[in-house]
Amino acid sequence: xxxxxxxxxxxxxxxxxxxxxxxxxxxxALLPIxxxxxxxxxxxxxxxxxxxxxxxxxLIVTDFFGGSPFNVxxxxxxxxxxxxxxxxxxxxxxxxxxxxxxxxxxxxxxxYLVKVGANCVKKFNKAVILETEEDFI
Amino acid sequence: xxxxxxxxxxxxxxxxxxxxxxxxxxxxALLPIxxxxxxxxxxxxxxxxxxxxxxxxxLIVTDFFGGSPFNVxxxxxxxxxxxxxxxxxxxxxxxxxxxxxxxxxxxxxxxYLVKVGANCVKKFNKAVILETEEDFI
Numbered sequence: 001x002x003x004x005x006x007x008x009x010x011x012x013x014x015x016x017x018x019x020x021x022x023x024x025x026x027x028x029a030l031l032p033i034x035x036x037x038x039x040x041x042x043x044x045x046x047x048x049x050x051x052x053x054x055x056x057x058x059l060i061v062t063d064f065f066g067g068s069p070f071n072v073x074x075x076x077x078x079x080x081x082x083x084x085x086x087x088x089x090x091x092x093x094x095x096x097x098x099x100x101x102x103x104x105x106x107x108x109x110x111x112y113l114v115k116v117g118a119n120c121v122k123k124f125n126k127a128v129i130l131e132t133e134e135d136f137i
Numbered sequence: 138x139x140x141x142x143x144x145x146x147x148x149x150x151x152x153x154x155x156x157x158x159x160x161x162x163x164x165x166a167l168l169p170i171x172x173x174x175x176x177x178x179x180x181x182x183x184x185x186x187x188x189x190x191x192x193x194x195x196l197i198v199t200d201f202f203g204g205s206p207f208n209v210x211x212x213x214x215x216x217x218x219x220x221x222x223x224x225x226x227x228x229x230x231x232x233x234x235x236x237x238x239x240x241x242x243x244x245x246x247x248x249y250l251v252k253v254g255a256n257c258v259k260k261f262n263k264a265v266i267l268e269t270e271e272d273f274i
Contacts, residue, residue, distance in 0.1 A: 008228060009159045015152035019200065022146045022174055037159055063156065064229040065259050074261040088258030090227035091145060092201040110260050117258025121225030122202050123251045124211040 002101050002109065003055040005048055007033040007073065008063030008089055020094045029101055030094070035069055044072040052080055057106040060085045061093070061113075084110040092120040139238050139246065140192040142185055144170040144210065145200030145226055157231045166238055167231070172206055181209040189217055194243040197222045198230070198250075221247040229257040 006013035013032035020027045033047050052058050060076065062069035065087045073085035084106055096116050100109055143150035150169035157164045170184045189195050197213065199206035202224045210222035221243055233253050237246060 009156040010152060012149075012152045012156045012228065015147060015149045019146040019149045023204075063227070064232065064257070067160075067228075070261070074263075077261050078263050078266060084263075085261040086258060087261075088227055088229060090200070090225055090230075090257075091149065091204075092225060093227075093258060095201065114258050114260045118255045120201070120227075120258070121223060121230060121251050121254025123247050124207070124214050124222040124224075126211075126215050126221075129215060 001055075002029065002057045002059055002106055003031055003051070004029055004097055004101070005031045005033060005051055005058060005060045005073075006062075006089060006094070007035060007044060007048065007060065007069040009035050009067065009069070010037075012063060013089070016089065016091060016094055019091055020098060023091075024095060024098045027098055029098070033069075041068045041072050044069055045076070048072065048076060052076060052083055056082060058083045059097070059106060059110060061089045061097070062087045063089050082106070086110050086113055086117075088117055090117075090120055093117055138192075139166065139194045139196055139243055140168055140188070141166050141234055141238070142168045142170060142188055142195060142197045142210075143199075143226060143231070144172060144181060144185065144197065144206040146172050146204065146206070147174075149200060150226070153226065153228060153231055156228055157235060160228075161232060161235050164231075164235055166235070170206075178205045178209050181206055182213070185209065185213060189213060189220055193219060195220045196234070196243060196247060198226045198234070199224045200226050219243070223247050223250055223254075225254055227254075227257055230254055
């Protein structure tokens with residue numbers, strides 16, 4: 001069973017788990033970790049490492065590429081065969097995690113998230129709608 | 138001057154602004170809005186509408202496509218010429234907002250975010266690194 005450690009600056013991971021649960025219901029697979037002001041990368045490592053040993057397969061989802069949470073999770077993914085690390089945490093991505101966690105292997109889940117992640121950001125294209133409305137005038 | 142209304146389920150937008158400020162420093166252009174359990178789309182509209190009238194140009198950034206925050210913001214973007222709406226809020230996206238808000242027009246900023254948003258989700262590719270290490274053995 002895959003567990004998902006979420007880690008980002010501040011308490012963003014905790015807030016995001018709460019948001020997921022507002023939409024999806026109970027999400028016990030998500031394990032949020034804070035990274036508070038004044039903490040250093042070693043603090044993140046100290047929080048994540050015990051969770052890795054407790055679980056068979058772990059996906060670490062962090063906030064952004066190049067940040068301390070991602071750097072630490074990459075180091076841990078390299079050191080542990082049962083760990084994959086991705087970055088770019090968002091609510092649509094976490095909802096995709098919850099929808100697919102029971103059906104995909106750890107590696108397939110990570111690859112799938114990168115694929116769907118490319119389409120998470122969308123703009124409401126009002127120009128198209130306004131043009132369409134003009135057609136009916 | 139562009140203002141950015143952030144809105145997502147729960148208090149995710151407030152947490153995200155705090156995370157941005159941990160990294161970027163003061164981010165007065167970001168105006169986070171909560172969408173709590175028990176509230177309805179009309180509540181979101183009631184919170185956002187006064188902010189639109191207070192500012193010249195407004196970008197609304199919401200959590201995910203099809204959710205109430207995005208649906209309300211799309212309706213408001215259609216009704217107000219000075220409003221654009223995008224979805225897929227994440228920390229890398231908000232950092233891109235802060236890095237470009239003073240240099241781009243409202244429309245260009247929204248389009249730019251969709252473009253960079255496609256690359257926000259990345260996987261740490263440990264297979265490549267392990268293969269490279271093997272080359273040096």
